[in-house]
Amino acid sequence: MLLYILKRVFYVVPVALGVSLLCFLLVHIAPGDPLVSVLPADASQALVEEMRKAYGFDRPLPVQFAIWLGRALGGDLGTSIASGRPVAGEVMKAVANTFILAMAATLLGFLLGGVLGFVAGYFRDSWIDRVATTLSIVGVSVPHYWLGMVLVILFAVTLNWLPASGAGPGGSSLWAWDWEHVRYLVLPAVTMSVIPMGIVTRTLRALVGDILGQEFVDALRAKGMRDGAIFLHVVKNAAPTALAVMGLQLGYLLGGSILIETVFSWPGTGFLLNAAIFQRDLPLLQGTILVLGIFFVALNLLVDVAQAALDPRIRRG
Amino acid sequence: MAPPPAAATILPPAQRHRGYWAGVGRRLLRDRVAMACAAVLLAILLAALLAPWLGLADPYRGSIARRLRPIGFTTPQGFTHWLGTDEQGRDMLARLVHGARLSLFLGVVPVVNAFVIGSALGILAGYAGGKVNMAIMRTIDVFYAFPSVLLAIAISGALGAGISNSLLSLTIVFVPPIARVAESVTTSVRALDFVDAARASGAGAFTIIRVHVLGNVLGPVFVYATGLVSVAMILASGLSFLGLGTRPPEPEWGLMLNTLRTAIYSQPLVAALPGAMIFVVSICFNLLSDGLRSAMDVKL
Numbered sequence: 001m002l003l004y005i006l007k008r009v010f011y012v013v014p015v016a017l018g019v020s021l022l023c024f025l026l027v028h029i030a031p032g033d034p035l036v037s038v039l040p041a042d043a044s045q046a047l048v049e050e051m052r053k054a055y056g057f058d059r060p061l062p063v064q065f066a067i068w069l070g071r072a073l074g075g076d077l078g079t080s081i082a083s084g085r086p087v088a089g090e091v092m093k094a095v096a097n098t099f100i101l102a103m104a105a106t107l108l109g110f111l112l113g114g115v116l117g118f119v120a121g122y123f124r125d126s127w128i129d130r131v132a133t134t135l136s137i138v139g140v141s142v143p144h145y146w147l148g149m150v151l152v153i154l155f156a157v158t159l160n161w162l163p164a165s166g167a168g169p170g171g172s173s174l175w176a177w178d179w180e181h182v183r184y185l186v187l188p189a190v191t192m193s194v195i196p197m198g199i200v201t202r203t204l205r206a207l208v209g210d211i212l213g214q215e216f217v218d219a220l221r222a223k224g225m226r227d228g229a230i231f232l233h234v235v236k237n238a239a240p241t242a243l244a245v246m247g248l249q250l251g252y253l254l255g256g257s258i259l260i261e262t263v264f265s266w267p268g269t270g271f272l273l274n275a276a277i278f279q280r281d282l283p284l285l286q287g288t289i290l291v292l293g294i295f296f297v298a299l300n301l302l303v304d305v306a307q308a309a310l311d312p313r314i315r316r317g
Numbered sequence: 318m319a320p321p322p323a324a325a326t327i328l329p330p331a332q333r334h335r336g337y338w339a340g341v342g343r344r345l346l347r348d349r350v351a352m353a354c355a356a357v358l359l360a361i362l363l364a365a366l367l368a369p370w371l372g373l374a375d376p377y378r379g380s381i382a383r384r385l386r387p388i389g390f391t392t393p394q395g396f397t398h399w400l401g402t403d404e405q406g407r408d409m410l411a412r413l414v415h416g417a418r419l420s421l422f423l424g425v426v427p428v429v430n431a432f433v434i435g436s437a438l439g440i441l442a443g444y445a446g447g448k449v450n451m452a453i454m455r456t457i458d459v460f461y462a463f464p465s466v467l468l469a470i471a472i473s474g475a476l477g478a479g480i481s482n483s484l485l486s487l488t489i490v491f492v493p494p495i496a497r498v499a500e501s502v503t504t505s506v507r508a509l510d511f512v513d514a515a516r517a518s519g520a521g522a523f524t525i526i527r528v529h530v531l532g533n534v535l536g537p538v539f540v541y542a543t544g545l546v547s548v549a550m551i552l553a554s555g556l557s558f559l560g561l562g563t564r565p566p567e568p569e570w571g572l573m574l575n576t577l578r579t580a581i582y583s584q585p586l587v588a589a590l591p592g593a594m595i596f597v598v599s600i601c602f603n604l605l606s607d608g609l610r611s612a613m614d615v616k617l
Contacts (some may be wrong), residue, residue, distance in 0.1 A: 018459030023471075030475040064557035137607075141549045142598035145558055147575060147591025151394075153585040191421075255464030259555050274559065289471045297462050 004308050004315040012301050019297060024065050027282045078289035082279040087287035090272060095254075095291060096262070098268030102253035104185055110246050112168040113200025118158075118238075120201065121208025132201055138267070139198020148191040148263040155187060162187050165265040187262040192257065196249040200284065203245050204238060211237045212299035240311040247303030251296040344612040353371040353610025361598060374398075374408035376415040376568050381406060385584045392536035402408070404482060404580055405566075405574065413594055416568035419480070420595065422583050423562065423569070424550035427484055431491030432542045439499025440534060444507060444526055453503075453566035454500060459491040473561040483562040487553055491545055500533060500539045506533045540615045543606040547599040555594050570595050 015032055048282045059284065071078070077087035107195040113136070120132035156164035163184050200215060211234050212255065220230050258270030276284035345351055347601070364371065374516040383392065383406040391397045401408035444451040460468065474488035506512065514613070515525050554571025556562035563569040565576065579590040 010396040014455060015458050016458070019462050022459060022463075026471060026475045030407050031477060073410060077572065091536075129383060137600060137603055141547055141551075141603045143592055143595045143599065145555060146589070146595060149574070149578065149581060149592060150589055153581050153589065157582055252466070256466030258466065258470055259558065260510050262559060273470060273474065277470075277559075277561065282475070285471070285474055289467065292467055298465075298466060300462070 001308065001315055005305055008301055008304050012199050016294060016297050019291060019293040020069055021065065023286050026069055026289065027286055028061065030280075030282060068205060072290065077290065078283040080276075080281055080284045082275070082281040082284065087284050089293045090284065091269065091288050094267065094269045094272040094288070095295070097266065098254055098257050098270065101185065101188055101192065101261070101266055101268060102250055102257060104189040105253055106246060106250045107198055108189060109196030110200055111191035113197040114204060114242065116197070116199040118208055119203025119259065120205040122207060122210070129205070132205065136198040136201035138310060139194040139201070141198075143270070144195060144264050145259040146190055147194060148188065148260055151187050151191055152263070165263075166267075188260055188266050190261075192253055192260050196246070196253070200242070200245055204242060207238050207241055208234060212220060240307045240314070243310065244303050247299055248307070251299040252297075255292045255296055277316060341612045345608060348608040348612065351605050351612075353606060354605045354608070355592065356455065357597065358601050358605065361417055364414050365421060368411075368414045371414065373411035373473045376407060376411040377566055379407040380404035385580050385587065387584060388586055390438040400590060401584060403587070404576055407529065412568040413570070414571060415591060416570050416573060417594070417598075419563055419567060419569040420550065420554060420571070421598070423480070423487070423553035423557075424598070425548055427487035427553070428491055428542055428545050428549050429543075430484070430488040431495050432538070434488070435492045435536050435542075436499045436535065437496030439496040439501075439538070440526065440530060442496070443500040443503025443534075444522070444530060446504075450500070457493045457496050460489065461497070465490045465548070466552065467557070467566075469556060470523070470559070470561065473556050477563050478564055480563055483553060483556050485528075486558060487549055488501055488555075489551070491549065493540075494545070495542055497539060499538045502534045502537050503530055506530055536613060537615045538611045540606065540613055543605065543609055546606070550595060550599045550602065 051059075055066055056261070059067075068078075077091065080087050080090060081087070083172055113186070116132040116135060120129040123129055152164045155162045164187075166184055217230060220233060253271070257266075257268055258273050260266070261268050261270030262274055269292060273285065273288050275281070278290060337373065338490045380402075383390075383402050385400075385404055386398055386402045388401045389397065389399060390401055398410070400409050402407055403412060406591065428499075437456070438453055444449040451498030463471070469486050472489055473482055476482040512525060514527055515529055518525075520528075553562060554574070555568070557569050558575045560572075560575065563572045565572060571590040574588075576593065577588040
């Protein structure tokens with residue numbers, strides 16, 4: 001097991017390095033001078049040169065990358081051009097908010113998708129299977145930012161049950177798990193959960209069907225095991241894959257929340273990215289994407305390890 | 318008298334070739350859901366292509382006096398806005414039909430590009446194996462390490478708004494998954510006996526790839542790619558929705574959804590229309606892709 005973990009970690013290092021290189025290069029594929037947004041339009045050439053030195057843009061690219069990476073490893077992601085505050089602090093605050101949203105959506109989607117997928121896999125070609133399949137295809141096909149708008153129209157504008165946007169009275173910094181705050185979470189989390197719901201339903205339906213077709217199920221049935229006990233065997237066999245899908249989905253939602261956060265003005269990383277893009281705040285863009293990318297890589301590693309812990313076949317293979 | 322053997326045993330070439338693909342076509346034609354989706358997509362595509370000749374209103378000309386009118390609104394001059402007007406008083410029906418051009422283009426073209434580039438990279442990696450495989454696949458892993466939405470937004474955000482930048486960023490997003498599938502299918506095909514047989518009989522690498530690998534790899538990869546079109550539609554419109562894709566006043570569904578966001582209080586039905594179009598097209602592509610997958614009996 002330890003060997004397996006070491007092997008995975010060893011494999012992740014170059015990927016993480018590649019991810020940071022890609023983030024670093026983002027600033028350099030951007031057209032125009034990254035300093036344009038800090039400097040006044042009539043800045044003198046001397047001032048431009050001075051700023052260029054201060055931000056380190058005057059050195060060769062590999063050197064810039066090495067310096068940038070070294071600082072990033074130490075937790076320094078540079079300074080936001082627009083606000084003048086350290087990027088790391090801004091990103092961490094936003095990540096916490098996005099995490100609340102993504103976690104709620106993943107759990108919701110996983111619960112619903114898990115039940116639907118299992119039932120559909122068990123009762124193939126029944127009416128309930130058709131309902132589950134339809135729901136899952138709707139879940140993966142619906143433009144979620146539009147679904148968010150539709151839910152706002154229904155539950156905030158027409159029925160006036162839930163707030164349309166924001167994260168509650170505390171704003172971005174004071175989140176609490178009481179109804180006063182949670183009611184702001186309901187619509188964005190439900191909107192976001194349709195994606196994992198659809199994917200989990202599809203995956204589990206196929207998986208449960210496959211498992212039920214295997215010989216060991218016939219063997220268990222032949223020796224007289226009851227359906228409830230067989231069900232537990234099926235759950236045990238489906239668990240590693242289900243876990244992997246859930247982990248991946250959480251990662252996708254953490255990184256892909258920008259559209260939903262924009263619709264609901266949720267103060268998370270997506271909101272931050274949006275601001276960074278439109279103010280051409282490249283250090284902030286770079287830092288946010290780096291943190292989300294590394295999060296995703298780490299989450300994948302965690303999923304791999306957890307999967308191996310649950311399923312001995314994986315760590316031996 | 319013995320009957321002439323040729324007619325009985327050897328079928329005419331036209332019939333001999335109707336093996337696999339005829340079966341796929343027959344199964345697909347019998348799939349009612351897939352056919353219905355194909356019909357809807359075809360209708361939208363035709364409307365988009367013929368948009369200037371359908372007698373619609375000018376999709377760019379607005380009117381301050383007739384902003385955000387409801388569905389079925391008729392002007393005093395007797396012109397009916399069947400689907401209402403948008404926040405600048407432009408006819409929604411005309412904009413939705415014209416918008417289909419850009420929205421479909423931005424959804425389909427990146428996947429086509431990625432299909433060509435991704436299959437080439439994947440087949441090269443899978444066939445060459447060894448160091449070439451390592452170099453290609455590890456690079457692809459890095460791109461794969463980003464959630465697709467984040468990667469698309471990161472690249473578009475850095476490059477700036479615009480149709481060509483969206484095309485580029487979406488292509489980059491879809492190359493890695495396609496290359497992965499192509500690589501794994503190629504690797505498994507390469508290990509099959511008929512490839513060894515071809516090599517033993519003196520076929521060169523190019524011939525083996527052209528005849529044996531392409532024939533067996535492109536089918537599954539194509540099916541996989543069709544499934545990505547719906548994701549691409551949602552992502553492309555999403556970029557425009559964020560202001561990173563098409564620029565106003567161009568009609569495009571994602572952008573229309575964005576500019577109509579403020580109208581959800583006054584004209585919720587009109588504001589929801591562009592998104593409904595994205596939804597319909599995306600679900601049709603998904604169902605058609607599912608139908609194609611089972612008709613071609615591809616397991617990925």
